[in-house]
Amino acid sequence: MIRILLIDDHEIVREGLKTILSAQPDFEVVGETGSAEGLIELVEVTRPDVVLLDARLPGVSGADACRALVAAHPDVAVLIVSTYTDDALVTECIAAGAKGYLIKDIERFTLEQSIRAVHRGEGAVSPSIAAQMLDRLRRTDDTLRQESPLTDAQLEIVRLHRRRLLQPGDRAPRPPQREHDQVPRAGDLPQAEGAQPRRSRAACERRRMASQGAVGVVCVPGRPSQALSG
Numbered sequence: 384m385i386r387i388l389l390i391d392d393h394e395i396v397r398e399g400l401k402t403i404l405s406a407q408p409d410f411e412v413v414g415e416t417g418s419a420e421g422l423i424e425l426v427e428v429t430r431p432d433v434v435l436l437d438a439r440l441p442g443v444s445g446a447d448a449c450r451a452l453v454a455a456h457p458d459v460a461v462l463i464v465s466t467y468t469d470d471a472l473v474t475e476c477i478a479a480g481a482k483g484y485l486i487k488d489i490e491r492f493t494l495e496q497s498i499r500a501v502h503r504g505e506g507a508v509s510p511s512i513a514a515q516m517l518d519r520l521r522r523t524d525d526t527l528r529q530e531s532p533l534t535d536a537q538l539e540i541v542r543l544h545r546r547r548l549l550q551p552g553d554r555a556p557r558p559p560q561r562e563h564d565q566v567p568r569a570g571d572l573p574q575a576e577g578a579q580p581r582r583s584r585a586a587c588e589r590r591r592m593a594s595q596g597a598v599g600v601v602c603v604p605g606r607p608s609q610a611l612s613g
Contacts, residue, residue, distance in 0.1 A: 384409055384410075384411050385409055385410055385411070385432050385433060385498060385499065385502050386411050386413045386429070386430065386431045386432045386433070387404055387410055387411065387412050387413065387431055387432070387433050387434075387435060387498065388412075388413055388414045388415070388416075388425070388426065388429055388431035388433070388434045388435070389401065389412060389414070389415040389416075389435050390415070390416055390417075390418075390419070390422065390434060390435065390436045390437060390440070390448070391415075391417065391435070391436075391437040391464070392417045392418060392437060392440055392441055393417075393437075394417065396437075396487070397415045397417070400412075400435065400464075401415065403491055403494070403495075404494075404495070404498070407495060409499075410495075410498070413429040413430070413431050414428075414429040414431070417440075417441075418440055418441050418442070418443075419440045419441075419442070419443045419447075419448040419451075420442075422448060422451070422452060423451065423452065423455045423456075426452060426455070426456055426459060427456075431459060432459065432460065432502055433459070433460045433461075433462060433498055433501055433502055434452065434459055434460070434461050434462070435462055435464050435498075436448060436449060436452075436461055436462070436463055436464070436481070437463075437464065437465055438463050438465035438467050438472055438476060438484075439465070439467060439472075444472075444475070445463060445465065445472075445476060446472070446475040446476045446478075446479040446481075447479070449461045449463070449476055449479040449480055449481050450479040450480060452480075453479065453480035454480075457480075460482045460501040460502055460504075461480060461481045461482060461501075462481065462482055462483045462484075462485065462497060462498065462501050462507060463476045463481045463483065463484045463485065464485045464487060464494075465484070465485075465486070465487065466486065466487050468486060468511065468512065468515065470515065470516075470519055473512060473515070473516065482501040482504075482505075482506055482507065483497055483500070483501050483506050483507030483508055484507075484508050484509065484512050485497055485507065485508070485509050485512075486509045486511060486512065489509055493509075
């Protein structure tokens with residue numbers, strides 16, 4: 384059984400949510416309130432698993448209420464349900480610890496599945512909010528690329544830090560060098576057992592002339608080498 388607490392300043396919204404959720408056999412609405420006043424105490428009394436919280440409440444923002452609730456009860460999953468969709472508010476609520484952000488025009492099935500998802504420790508975001516957040520990430524990437532002197536590789540590290548795929552202090556891995564890209568050095572070439580080091584063609588020619596009693600070799604372009612006798 385998932386215990387749910389409703390926090391919204393519109394009574395008709397709370398009544399509608401209560402009617403919908405109470406029809407599910409695995410849901411139990413354990414309480415409701417129209418303001419953030421006494422919220423922490425209400426959570427302690429009702430002990431919900433999931434809190435449905437409006438993004439804006441009288442006298443306090445939903446993000447501030449969410450932050451205080453998560454700090455006092457980190458085991459409670461907060462799911463924002465609101466009509467507001469501006470980027471700054473969505474980002475602030477997620478940063479405050481909300482497990483998801485839903486728009487109030489969602490279907491009943493989506494709401495029910497989202498509550499079950501955040502109860503399992505997963506996230507839940509309305510498709511329109513997800514598209515909005517992706518667009519913001521793209522615009523942020525474009526701004527970084529246009530205004531930053533960083534290279535593409537450095538920009539990728541910035542993105543990985545933002546997505547928490549790299550921890551501070553880690554280095555981006557280098558691609559492995561392919562075998563055919565490695566240029567062998569002369570000393571690395573295999574030698575047959577007992578073989579002498581290879582000599583150049585000119586050295587071999589001088590050795591042959593010396594064995595014939597020649598004291599030098601005259602090289603004329605286009606003609607064979609000629610030996611000078613002693």
